[in-house]
Amino acid sequence: MTSRPLLEGVLAPVVTPFRRDLSPDGERLLRHCRWLLENNCGLAVFGTNSEANSLSVDERIELLDMLVDSGLDPARMMPGTGCCAFPDTVRLTSHAVAHGVGGVLMLPPFYYKGVSDEGLYRSFAEVIDRVGDSRLRIYLYHFPQMSAVPFSIDLVGRLRDAFPGIVVGMKDSSGDRAHLESVLRAFPGFGMFAGNETLLLANLRAGGAGCISATANVNPAAIDRLFQRWRENDAEAIQASLNDVRLAVQQFTLVPALKKIVSHHASDPEWNRLRPPLVELSEADGKKLISDLEKLRFEMPGLKSFAQP
Amino acid sequence: MTSRPLLEGVLAPVVTPFRRDLSPDGERLLRHCRWLLENNCGLAVFGTNSEANSLSVDERIELLDMLVDSGLDPARMMPGTGCCAFPDTVRLTSHAVAHGVGGVLMLPPFYYKGVSDEGLYRSFAEVIDRVGDSRLRIYLYHFPQMSAVPFSIDLVGRLRDAFPGIVVGMKDSSGDRAHLESVLRAFPGFGMFAGNETLLLANLRAGGAGCISATANVNPAAIDRLFQRWRENDAEAIQASLNDVRLAVQQFTLVPALKKIVSHHASDPEWNRLRPPLVELSEADGKKLISDLEKLRFEMPGLKSFAQP
Numbered sequence: 044m045t046s047r048p049l050l051e052g053v054l055a056p057v058v059t060p061f062r063r064d065l066s067p068d069g070e071r072l073l074r075h076c077r078w079l080l081e082n083n084c085g086l087a088v089f090g091t092n093s094e095a096n097s098l099s100v101d102e103r104i105e106l107l108d109m110l111v112d113s114g115l116d117p118a119r120m121m122p123g124t125g126c127c128a129f130p131d132t133v134r135l136t137s138h139a140v141a142h143g144v145g146g147v148l149m150l151p152p153f154y155y156k157g158v159s160d161e162g163l164y165r166s167f168a169e170v171i172d173r174v175g176d177s178r179l180r181i182y183l184y185h186f187p188q189m190s191a192v193p194f195s196i197d198l199v200g201r202l203r204d205a206f207p208g209i210v211v212g213m214k215d216s217s218g219d220r221a222h223l224e225s226v227l228r229a230f231p232g233f234g235m236f237a238g239n240e241t242l243l244l245a246n247l248r249a250g251g252a253g254c255i256s257a258t259a260n261v262n263p264a265a266i267d268r269l270f271q272r273w274r275e276n277d278a279e280a281i282q283a284s285l286n287d288v289r290l291a292v293q294q295f296t297l298v299p300a301l302k303k304i305v306s307h308h309a310s311d312p313e314w315n316r317l318r319p320p321l322v323e324l325s326e327a328d329g330k331k332l333i334s335d336l337e338k339l340r341f342e343m344p345g346l347k348s349f350a351q352p
Numbered sequence: 353m354t355s356r357p358l359l360e361g362v363l364a365p366v367v368t369p370f371r372r373d374l375s376p377d378g379e380r381l382l383r384h385c386r387w388l389l390e391n392n393c394g395l396a397v398f399g400t401n402s403e404a405n406s407l408s409v410d411e412r413i414e415l416l417d418m419l420v421d422s423g424l425d426p427a428r429m430m431p432g433t434g435c436c437a438f439p440d441t442v443r444l445t446s447h448a449v450a451h452g453v454g455g456v457l458m459l460p461p462f463y464y465k466g467v468s469d470e471g472l473y474r475s476f477a478e479v480i481d482r483v484g485d486s487r488l489r490i491y492l493y494h495f496p497q498m499s500a501v502p503f504s505i506d507l508v509g510r511l512r513d514a515f516p517g518i519v520v521g522m523k524d525s526s527g528d529r530a531h532l533e534s535v536l537r538a539f540p541g542f543g544m545f546a547g548n549e550t551l552l553l554a555n556l557r558a559g560g561a562g563c564i565s566a567t568a569n570v571n572p573a574a575i576d577r578l579f580q581r582w583r584e585n586d587a588e589a590i591q592a593s594l595n596d597v598r599l600a601v602q603q604f605t606l607v608p609a610l611k612k613i614v615s616h617h618a619s620d621p622e623w624n625r626l627r628p629p630l631v632e633l634s635e636a637d638g639k640k641l642i643s644d645l646e647k648l649r650f651e652m653p654g655l656k657s658f659a660q661p
Binding site for chain 1: 374400405406407408409411436437438439440443460461462463464465467468470471472474475478497498499500501627628629630631
């Protein structure tokens with residue numbers, strides 16, 4: 044167990060751009076990551092909103108190598124590494140830890156449903172044992188609506204007790220404030236990240252670490268402002284304005300909405316492409332999204348200089 | 353489009369044995385496959401009950417190479433090849449088709465939930481285009497309870513129309529007889545496999561092709577007998593006795609139950625091991641399972657000579 048500081052603040056599950064042949068566009072990804080870091084936003088690359096589960100293990104390894112080789116600070120990264128098959132999870136996690144990442148975000152194996160806590164415990168224990176590296180920091184990825192494999196409070200406690208300093212936190216994407224607070228009550232000091240910024244203030248007040256939010260891809264500075272000022276008088280007002288942007292975005296499917304926004308503000312149509320099974324927004328939906336955000340005076344300052352080829 | 357006959361009859365999603373270090377035990381798998389073929393049971397290797405989604409792509413490729421190199425007939429195989437990321441699905445499918453398999457069983461990309469028919473259509477179209485081989489025969493794997501990504505009738509029709517002779521059938525694991533019959537009414541001649549043998553007679557009467565059932569791993573000859581005699585007077589009686597065995601097995605989680613049965617009848621404790629997140633049956637559950645099957649005079653004739661090391 045090292046004494047490195049744990050991750051905190053705002054991270055984006057970084058959206059992954061694709062070329063015309065649907066191969067990952069490393070150059071555009073790198074520029075977007077640089078813009079996010081410039082806005083004090085950490086890099087939860089290979090999350091749900093990164094379409095990570097539409098990428099092969101090799102593709103994820105090559106992209107992470109590229110980002111680190113390009114000089115981005117791995118300590119600001121929390122790559123997603125949880126796969127259905129533990130050999131894949133072990134491979135991705137070992138690779139990320141070897142790069143010195145700040146932590147990894149780990150989905151449970153998500154194909155088999157209705158599995159026992161014992162089975163999930165063994166999955167994580169197997170991975171931790173095989174990675175065999177004390178630098179490993181795992182954030183459990185609780186996202187029942189997408190993985191359909193939730194973490195029970197019992198399981199979190201068992202993992203935390205068995206692997207202190209390794210199982211250090213959670214991303215709670217349930218959207219359920221009561222759940223988030225109950226985990227923090229059960230495990231004070233647990234590195235809890237809210238799954239979106241609408242719960243950022245509540246999470247910080249309950250002792251949490253920050254948020255990892257899809258919308259941080261497009262609104263990082265404003266979300267970070269709440270993280271910096273959450274003890275101040277204007278915190279509620281900042282939270283309210285963050286919520287307005289979030290609501291405008293999440294009226295549509297998140298990944299295509301985020302890509303439409305980046306594409307529009309970067310004046311770069313190449314960004315508006317997804318891997319199946321996700322599809323781009325219709326023209327009408329895209330127009331409504333951009334127009335609703337304009338009404339909120341939403342901007343992405345500096346994006347063009349980072350985002351354009 | 354070739355004129356090879358399409359797959360029919362009974363197939364087992366072949367259970368995958370693991371060694372003490374949880375690596376796949378190719379030797380035991382081969383012996384079990386030989387016993388299944390001896391009982392006129394086809395090999396749907398790498399299905400849900402094979403723990404295929406707990407295997408890496410490389411592990412599945414190596415196991416299939418080993419089975420084919422050992423002389424098993426690839427025309428009797430329908431390997432599962434559907435992954436979350438299309439590059440993985442393309443790789444597994446191309447490899448299986450190059451071996452001359454009878455067909456492939458393809459899950460939809462199953463991480464992202466609530467995706468559109470258009471997105472699923474593009475997923476399959478992308479895979480078919482990239483595999484680019486007229487020998488490809490796809491069976492759509494409909495299993496809403498596990499994948500949480502169902503196929504709509506519209507989508508099945510669109511895929512079948514766009515790729516005639518390639519999208520040739522479905523495994524319907526919904527367990528919903530009305531759904532199975534509605535697909536066959538919409539698409540007469542579609543290669544429909546019931547997801548378990550309790551619907552085999554109904555499926556054959558509705559024009560379906562057979563069944564792919566977990567229980568075929570342990571009860572293949574009896575299930576094949578129904579396939580051979582479904583037009584005879586004793587068909588209902590055979591169906592009823594198959595149902596008794598199925599009910600005894602499915603009172604427990606299927607994969608651990610199947611491995612317990614094989615382990616017991618082969619007198620081989622090595623079979624009773626699973627990859628997490630699945631776990632073996634408790635001792636009490638295992639005893640009840642074996643005893644309930646004994647009451648039904650259940651046997652696995654010849655297994656020992658095939659199954660023992």
